[in-house]
Amino acid sequence: QVQxxxxxxxxxxxxxxxxxxxxxxxxxxxxxxxGWFRQAPGKEREFVAAIRRSGGSTYYADSAKxxxxxxxxxxxxxxxxxxxxLKPEDTAVYYCAAALIRAGSRSExxxxxxxxxxxxxxx
Numbered sequence: 001q002v003q004x005x006x007x008x009x010x011x012x013x014x015x016x017x018x019x020x021x022x023x024x025x026x027x028x029x030x031x032x033x034x035g036w037f038r039q040a041p042g043k044e045r046e047f048v049a050a051i052r053r054s055g056g057s058t059y060y061a062d063s064a065k066x067x068x069x070x071x072x073x074x075x076x077x078x079x080x081x082x083x084x085x086l087k088p089e090d091t092a093v094y095y096c097a098a099a100l101i102r103a104g105s106r107s108e109x110x111x112x113x114x115x116x117x118x119x120x121x122x123x
Contacts, residue, residue, distance in 0.1 A: 023077060
């Protein structure tokens with residue numbers, strides 16, 4: 001199995017940027033497609049972005065397209081989420097997740113989850 005630890009969250013103002021990191025340990029990192037999800041208070045967890053094992057393909061929710069970029073450094077066992085032009089509606093706990101089968105938008109497809117990191121965007 002794999003252990004995931006997110007970092008990089010914080011309190012920022014609208015329009016600012018943040019880069020989230022997710023460090024993986026355990027089983028070979030390149031065995032997993034990786035994804036980012038988020039959950040706002042009172043809302044269901046939602047897909048943000050995903051990346052295939054090689055990093056060659058990426059996928060985004062409509063809310064993230066053009067503002068967020070997912071990337072991975074397989075040498076560092078880390079996946080990143082660069083978030084630009086942040087909005088108050090981006091406020092949520094952000095989770096990274098690892099999938100053995102494929103990178104997708106459904107949380108059910110992911111096998112391992114981190115504890116999450118809080119992102120708060122003030123207006």
